[in-house]
Amino acid sequence: MENKNNLLFPAAMSYGLVMGIYWVVKYIFNMFSPYYPSLIVVYWGMSLLVPYIGYVLTKRYRDDLGGSISFSQAWRFGVLLYFFAALIVSVMHYIFYRFVAPPDYMANAVSQTIESLKQMQVENQVIQSIETLNFSPIHLALQGILNNILYGIIFSIPVAGLLCRKKSPGFQQN
Numbered sequence: 001m002e003n004k005n006n007l008l009f010p011a012a013m014s015y016g017l018v019m020g021i022y023w024v025v026k027y028i029f030n031m032f033s034p035y036y037p038s039l040i041v042v043y044w045g046m047s048l049l050v051p052y053i054g055y056v057l058t059k060r061y062r063d064d065l066g067g068s069i070s071f072s073q074a075w076r077f078g079v080l081l082y083f084f085a086a087l088i089v090s091v092m093h094y095i096f097y098r099f100v101a102p103p104d105y106m107a108n109a110v111s112q113t114i115e116s117l118k119q120m121q122v123e124n125q126v127i128q129s130i131e132t133l134n135f136s137p138i139h140l141a142l143q144g145i146l147n148n149i150l151y152g153i154i155f156s157i158p159v160a161g162l163l164c165r166k167k168s169p170g171f172q173q174n
Helices: 002-031 039-064 071-100 105-119 126-132 137-163
Strands: none
Touching: 002 039, 002 126, 039 137, 071 105, 071 137, 105 137
């Protein structure tokens, strides 16, 4: 058991780097989708593959441990996997919001959101709270980290459940 816990962080970091690089490539498609609208289809297709990639990487971690993993080990690995990948892609988020996006990108997005909320007749208190928010590049990068960690917490539950199952006798896995 001691050996399995010692492998958790190094494995999560190395596999998280792989997932993070995948997310950076995926985000590049998102960044250029306003100029080439067909790229958004590629972005969403790659986004739909993220839970499967998380499954594959967690399965590889299970194999690194000798083919057996508990639910909590698989879940912790999945959360850390998403955490380290989120750290990698947050650098790309920051670069986009700081250097690539037009200077009025967030101001336009906030004003469009406020207009939509006014049309839906949302309470003024909600609209005022959105108007007072600070959408700096660092805040947006940190929000991306938190969002990706939340997705990791959620998506790692079914993955851990699938990978911790006992193999039935007579079942041979390739």
